[in-house]
Amino acid sequence: MKINDEYKELAWQGLWKNNPGIVQLLGLCPLLAVTSTLTNAIGLGLATLFVLICSNTTVSAIRKWVPKEIRIPIFVLIIASFVTCVQLLMNAYTFGLYQSLGIFLPLIVTNCAIIGRAEAYASKNPIKQASFDGLMMGLGFLLILMLLGAVREILGQGTLFDGANLLLGEWASVLRVEVYTLDSQFLLAILPPGAFIVMGLFIALKNAIDDRVAAAKPKTESQEIARVRVNFDEK
Amino acid sequence: MAFWIASSPHNHVQSETSSMMRMVIYATIPGIFAQWYFFGWGNLIHISLAVITALVAEFTVLSLREKNIKAQLFDGSAILTAVLLGISLPAIAPWWITVIGVSFAIIVVKQLYGGLGHNPFNPAMAAYVMLLISFPLQMTSWLPPLELMALPLKFVDTLSVIFSSFTIDGYSVEQLRTHVDGYTMATPLDTVKTNLTLGLNIAESMTSPVIGENYGVGWEWVSAGFLLGGLFLIGKKTIHWATPASFLVSIFICSLIAFLYSQDTNASTLFHWFNGACMFGAFFILTDPVSGATSIKGRIVFGALAGFLVFIIRKYGGYPDGVAFAVLICNMAAPLIDQYTRPRTYGHNISSSKAGKE
Numbered sequence: 001m002k003i004n005d006e007y008k009e010l011a012w013q014g015l016w017k018n019n020p021g022i023v024q025l026l027g028l029c030p031l032l033a034v035t036s037t038l039t040n041a042i043g044l045g046l047a048t049l050f051v052l053i054c055s056n057t058t059v060s061a062i063r064k065w066v067p068k069e070i071r072i073p074i075f076v077l078i079i080a081s082f083v084t085c086v087q088l089l090m091n092a093y094t095f096g097l098y099q100s101l102g103i104f105l106p107l108i109v110t111n112c113a114i115i116g117r118a119e120a121y122a123s124k125n126p127i128k129q130a131s132f133d134g135l136m137m138g139l140g141f142l143l144i145l146m147l148l149g150a151v152r153e154i155l156g157q158g159t160l161f162d163g164a165n166l167l168l169g170e171w172a173s174v175l176r177v178e179v180y181t182l183d184s185q186f187l188l189a190i191l192p193p194g195a196f197i198v199m200g201l202f203i204a205l206k207n208a209i210d211d212r213v214a215a216a217k218p219k220t221e222s223q224e225i226a227r228v229r230v231n232f233d234e235k
Numbered sequence: 236m237a238f239w240i241a242s243s244p245h246n247h248v249q250s251e252t253s254s255m256m257r258m259v260i261y262a263t264i265p266g267i268f269a270q271w272y273f274f275g276w277g278n279l280i281h282i283s284l285a286v287i288t289a290l291v292a293e294f295t296v297l298s299l300r301e302k303n304i305k306a307q308l309f310d311g312s313a314i315l316t317a318v319l320l321g322i323s324l325p326a327i328a329p330w331w332i333t334v335i336g337v338s339f340a341i342i343v344v345k346q347l348y349g350g351l352g353h354n355p356f357n358p359a360m361a362a363y364v365m366l367l368i369s370f371p372l373q374m375t376s377w378l379p380p381l382e383l384m385a386l387p388l389k390f391v392d393t394l395s396v397i398f399s400s401f402t403i404d405g406y407s408v409e410q411l412r413t414h415v416d417g418y419t420m421a422t423p424l425d426t427v428k429t430n431l432t433l434g435l436n437i438a439e440s441m442t443s444p445v446i447g448e449n450y451g452v453g454w455e456w457v458s459a460g461f462l463l464g465g466l467f468l469i470g471k472k473t474i475h476w477a478t479p480a481s482f483l484v485s486i487f488i489c490s491l492i493a494f495l496y497s498q499d500t501n502a503s504t505l506f507h508w509f510n511g512a513c514m515f516g517a518f519f520i521l522t523d524p525v526s527g528a529t530s531i532k533g534r535i536v537f538g539a540l541a542g543f544l545v546f547i548i549r550k551y552g553g554y555p556d557g558v559a560f561a562v563l564i565c566n567m568a569a570p571l572i573d574q575y576t577r578p579r580t581y582g583h584n585i586s587s588s589k590a591g592k593e
Contacts, residue, residue: 184373186369187369188369189369
């Protein structure tokens with residue numbers, strides 16, 4: 001029962017309350033740069049998710065043998081090796097996507113969300129919880145990437161899942177949805193400034209929802225502490 | 236008899252925001268009239284469309300933010316932004332350009348930053364740059380002056396082009412932009428810029444029909460109209476003379492140096508003054524009290540920087556005119572300029588005011 005609660009809390013933290021994308025604002029560089037289409041966003045999100053789970057698990061597994069003084073370089077090394085794996089895998093199986101993600105794929109190494117979780121959570125907790133935390137944080141990040149990608153793709157080119165075949169294979173070409181046709185692309189949504197604006201709106205929306213929820217909650221009455229005057233003279 | 240002692244400031248400006256905004260809107264009339272005379276109804280249609288959009292957008296945001304709608308909706312700032320953007324758009328741009336641009340200016344650039352008085356950027360110019368970057372094709376489809384056009388363009392034709400991108404008779408935007416002799420015409424600034432890349436010198440460019448006898452058919456009069464309106468504003472003390480003066484002098488000096496250095500590759504100074512958005516920017520955009528510099532010294536630096544940037548962008552940049560970009564860069568620099576041009580307070584000498592800064 002107690003363990004269940006802990007997992008619930010981890011999921012809540014990763015997906016909403018402490019979401020790496022819109023609350024911690026970590027990994028903004030890939031978040032803003034590659035979300036011009038939904039396919040790119042999913043590609044990078046999945047890659048980050050994979051790296052996050054693997055690095056959290058590994059860091060947690062070796063946490064007792066890592067000297068405190070040099071833990072950061074060790075974490076970086078672990079993360080870098082997993083990123084290299086992902087990069088080689090994507091190079092082999094999803095070459096088109098690998099090309100369109102470009103430099104941002106190897107740059108996952110520098111994504112603060114990953115090293116942040118390794119340092120803050122995985123290095124202090126058992127393997128099970130650490131890997132679950134990685135999964136939830138990665139899903140939270142993936143979710144924000146997908147939302148950003150979807151909004152920007154609809155605004156920018158009026159499509160969804162454009163180029164999904166690069167990620168999922170030839171059959172995925174049918175996924176492409178033409179929401180509406182544009183004579184000319186709305187370049188602002190595709191360029192980085194559009195990412196900043198949409199991102200800002202998402203953060204505002206999340207804060208607004210949180211405020212609503214907080215306002216709707218019944219107020220817990222706080223006990224008033226009455227001051228008691230102590231008279232020492234009476235004795 | 237006792238004197239009533241009040242604390243400073245002793246000299247109050249009695250006018251309200253709305254009357255100042257109204258004055259600026261009135262001052263655009265000569266320029267708009269010249270635009271109408273030379274380029275047809277397009278800009279007037281865009282201005283009215285922009286004003287309607289601005290009021291709707293402003294109303295929506297103000298009601299969401301639970302502000303005093305009546306007072307803030309009609310303080311004139313949103314209408315002024317709409318008018319300024321409507322003036323700067325190409326006359327036969329499609330209607331959604333105006334709607335997207337004005338909505339962006341009001342909702343994102345002005346209200347999301349906290350409304351009037353809190354916006355770091357000039358809303359009209361930020362929206363213009365957004366449109367120019369997002370829709371380069373529509374935003375560079377400038378109409379040649381009516382007298383040079385091969386096809387007549389009446390009010391209904393203009394309306395039809397803006398809303399359906401074809402005239403009543405079925406001519407497209409591209410066909411409208413065609414000269415009597417059958418080639419597409421650009422603005423004078425664009426013509427000079429393109430001709431230079433083609434290896435023609437300035438004297439040869441000046442024979443182009445769009446430039447005419449002086450600096451550009453129509454364009455020179457539109458600029459003159461804005462100059463007139465601007466002088467009226469300075470006379471009424473609605474705007475301060477420092478910004479436009481230093482801006483124009485700065486462009487004058489930069490282009491004069493370039494012109495004297497090489498007359499074959501640099502247009503004359505008056506050509507720079509009376510083309511593009513130079514006059515319009517000097518008197519109506521840079522003088523925005525919110526996003527500009529504050530002190531007189533600061534305004535002089537602000538204007539001079541803008542003028543330098545406009546010249547640099549016109550000469551070396553990818554776009555033929557650079558007023559909007561220059562204004563945005565100067566808006567960003569305005570707080571820094573204010574920091575270093577803080578006026579000396581009365582009763583303090585320079586060294587002590589510097590000491591006070593640290």
